[in-house]
Amino acid sequence: MTKPIYVINGPNLNRLGTRETGIYGTKTLADIEVMCRGAAGSRPVECRQSNAEHQIVDWIHEAIDQGGGIVINPAGLTFRSIPILDALKMFPGPIIELHISNIHRREEIYHHSLMSKVATAVIMGLGPDGYPTAVAAMVRLLGAGEPVSPRK
Ligand code: DHK
Secondary structure (H helix, E strand, O other): OOOOEEEEEOOOHHHOOOOOHHHHOOOOHHHHHHHHHHHHOOOOEEEEEOOOHHHHHHHHHHHHHHOOEEEEEOHHHHHOOHHHHHHHHOOOOOEEEEEOOOHHHOOHHHOOOOOHHHOOEEEEOOHHHHHHHHHHHHHHHHOOOOOOOOOO
């Protein structure tokens, strides 16, 4: 069975479409899920969103057991969550950290991601289009065989 790509979204991203549309655009999370499934082609995709840190940790554990790769936008937890960082450290496959906005052009509180040090790659500033871009890159990283991860 082909291992799925986990697309995990953090707090407040369930409000996409109406949330600060000047920064995050007008696409909803449902729109983004359709874009991710299109970019994944035949590879299965698990799309999840939670405002709860523990739930995101649990989904990363699920991906450790069943997933091939993780595309994650931890949103506001990017800069604070050591539990999410610790969970990602245990994931054996490629990880793409994703932000809709370019966090380096935002306020100082958004500048220092805790996650980038364990990510295979970081994509930011492409708006909602960053999601299918990340999924397509993950499909290539996973290729047909074993995940290729410089993290090893
Ligand atoms: C989303 C958020 O919710 C913010 O807390 C981050 C990120 C930026 C994004 O650009 O996707 O800082």
